Amino acid sequence: MSTAETPSSSNFIRTIITDDLESGKRDRVITRFPPEPNGYLHIGHAKSICLNFGLADEYKGRCNLRFDDTNPTKEEDEYVEAIKEDVAWLGFDWGEHLYFASDYFAQLYLWAVQLIKAGKAYVESQTAEQVRENRGTLTHPGVDSPYRDRSVEENLELFEQMKNGDFPDGTHILRAKIDMSSPNMNLRDPALYRILHAHHHRTGDTWCIYPMYDFAHGQEDSIEGVTHSICTLEFEDHRPLYEWFLNELEIFAPQQIEFARLNLSYTVMSKRKLLQLVNEKHVNGWDDPRMPTVSGMRRRGYPAAAIRTFCERIGVGRAASWIDLSVLEDCVREQLNESAFRRQAVLNPLKVTITNVPADRVEELVAPNHPQQPELGNRTLPFSNELYIERDDFMEDPPKKFFRLGPGREVRLRNAYIIKCDEVLKDDNGEVIELRCSADLDTLGKNPADGHKVKGIIHWVSARHAQKVAVRVYDRLFNRENPDKAENYLQALNPESLQETEALVEPSLLQAKPGETFQFERVGYFTADSKDSQAGKPVFNRTVTLRDTWAKMKA
């Protein structure tokens, strides 16, 4: 637990914890992040991770990483490894406190037996359908199972047989004996154990009965001495059950606290949907840079610190909230602006010939890696008579506020000279194919001698020296703010979320290392892809654009 940012404001959870500490209800703070290893972590998990580890850090306590692996049919080792990597990458350290629900299976079994002996649990032998029918509905109470009054002895024997593998899947379950007419559906004799002849990623074939979430989670927390068990709002109705088990078992009672889960505009967050996007190849894997997964964002080039800032910035509450994607992007820019080296790259080239520079002359210009941080050094930028500039930086008939290049106009070449557009060359279709410009060679590092101002500054690369690299321009994965409001969320997919193109970049960029992020000046931040880049042949992912008030003015 190392990198928690300073809290910007209070929230209800901090208030609860502070009160608990002051009143003496608790003498320390232990939290946990309890993912089920059935998929990759997404930005919603990041919120929970920052919260749990952040709180532990603030209160000098600790946060456990615990895998809630109680359903062997959905869980895999691949996922536990990916989750560990993601949590660590986010900047959090669970130290020795790595746990698995499956480590507690034996203890959980003993507790189930204890409940049976106390007459608080029984073996149900109806079918799943019958159980469902007898549970009643939201407005009508359920009815007691015909097996509800089996003797303790019979229950004990049956449960043991369940454990021994004497029954096929689905034939029996162990249920808590609570109240079939409770207005809280979770209390209508919830299932504690089901029979599953499935191979578990850690316990193998040792067990063929597995505990349900409700029977496992609170006890797991209790075993670990968790003081504050923080989860999302949909578990609110489970809290009475969570407490019921701890109370019946008479074991250490953590406090469950619920908060509102994160909703991000233009994205979906459910694991089921993310899995579908991956399986049906709408994206290229869990770590596709368009995915809201931690691994996707990492590959996209989002710094871990930006995600932490984001989680702190959005706050924690109990009101359902929708955060705009732009908030996340802004955190990314804030972080990258500080650290990313500046480079020049042209994505959509237009040729420019400097008529008053000899064709055989090459100048090695010096340009800073970061204009606000000279200590970060410089790189050299070759300049010659043939350049490429961005097509968008020229307009034949520009509006008044346009201060880039146009016929007869002047502009500053970033880190180089001021040039003037003398001539516009077109092809047979009337398409502009080249600009012929003259440079004021006395403007390197200074303004024109006559003192006149040149407002526009554009980036460029030397045609002869420019290197061609692959670039992936990413946009939001979905077109709709809330993809779930579409008839089918897949219909809200943005067909242009990925555009593969090429860029002409300054030579120094060929040395970019996988995962390294640069600001292509005036364009955006780009990160060398960690999978597809090769030595001397980087592939760049557009991480995020720069803020663009000109684009806004045009719109």
Next chain:
RNA sequence: UGGGGCGUGGCCAAGCGGUAAGGCACCGGAUUUUGAUUCCGGCAUUCCCAGGUUCGAUCCCUGGCGCCCCAACCA
């Protein structure tokens, strides 16, 4: 006539009976060899609505309205 939650500016969010923090967005203006960054300044007489209690209510009470969650042998 099921239960549990939530409702503060465009988006988040503090506040917990004493007269609306902060961030993001937005709008001005300054600096700038990135229309970026940075920097200044502006931005809720009002807290879902209506009553009530109180000297005083976003905070307490009553009644509405709106939204979210719950009927897996998932977590």
